[in-house]
Amino acid sequence: QAREPGQHAIESPRLEGRLPDAAAPTGTEERLSARATTLFVKVDKAPLEPVASSLVLRQWLSPPRARVGEPVIRTLTLVMEGGDGSRLSPLPAPPLPAGLSMQPDGEQQQERFVAEGVLRFERQWRQALTAEAAGSYALPAQTLRWFNTRSGRIEEAQLPAQILVFEAGAGEAAAPPPGTQSLYWVAMAILLRAWWRRW
Numbered sequence: 694q695a696r697e698p699g700q701h702a703i704e705s706p707r708l709e710g711r712l713p714d715a716a717a718p719t720g721t722e723e724r725l726s727a728r729a730t731t732l733f734v735k736v737d738k739a740p741l742e743p744v745a746s747s748l749v750l751r752q753w754l755s756p757p758r759a760r761v762g763e764p765v766i767r768t769l770t771l772v773m774e775g776g777d778g779s780r781l782s783p784l785p786a787p788p789l790p791a792g793l794s795m796q797p798d799g800e801q802q803q804e805r806f807v808a809e810g811v812l813r814f815e816r817q818w819r820q821a822l823t824a825e826a827a828g829s830y831a832l833p834a835q836t837l838r839w840f841n842t843r844s845g846r847i848e849e850a851q852l853p854a855q856i857l858v859f860e861a862g863a864g865e866a867a868a869p870p871p872g873t874q875s876l877y878w879v880a881m882a883i884l885l886r887a888w889w890r891r892w
Contacts, residue, residue: 695736705729742847743839745776746811750784750837750850760862764821766798767832769852771816775842778804778814787833792825793857824859831856 695701711722751770759765769784789795798819807813824830832855841848 698736698738701734703732740840743781745773746842747774748839758858760860764823767820769818773814790830793830796821827861
């Protein structure tokens with residue numbers, strides 16, 4: 694395993710021994726010394742992007758619709774095979790539309806060997822999304838650049854844009870308009886005064 698990029702020479706150990714000489718008198722031996730050709734290994738600089746043979750990025754929302762004040766849980770899942778999960782940085786948060794806020798809601802990861810000894814790394818992020826007012830909010834699309842060891846090229850895993858719908862809360866719909874309660878008490882006072890005078 695190389696510690697730095699560049700051209701590295703791998704030399705063979707020297708083999709030394711003695712070979713009995715059949716043509717010479719008994720007990721005579723010929724000394725031997727040999728070494729294999731030196732091998733050169735070229736090691737490229739590691740890219741900044743995650744390196745893997747396959748990488749998949751997914752997301753889902755639960756629930757897809759919510760009321761104002763209730764969170765929508767967005768779960769992001771990244772599955773990577775043939776790569777080093779320790780070099781994987783968290784997915785950057787997308788720019789959020791006005792009125793929408795996001796809070797981290799936990800993270801977990803695991804590594805395991807699958808068929809034919811392939812190492813699979815899986816990481817999940819959870820985010821709680823809440824809205825200040827009812828309406829539709831657009832989460833922009835996201836891309837993650839990674840280096841594909843099969844093709845030898847930089848590729849992109851994409852998450853499509855999502856629309857979040859928040860409905861008005863039950864308390865907001867049932868709330869009386871401002872001033873209604875004070876008008877109620879004024880009407881009650883007038884009725885009580887009229888009833889008192891009549892009595």
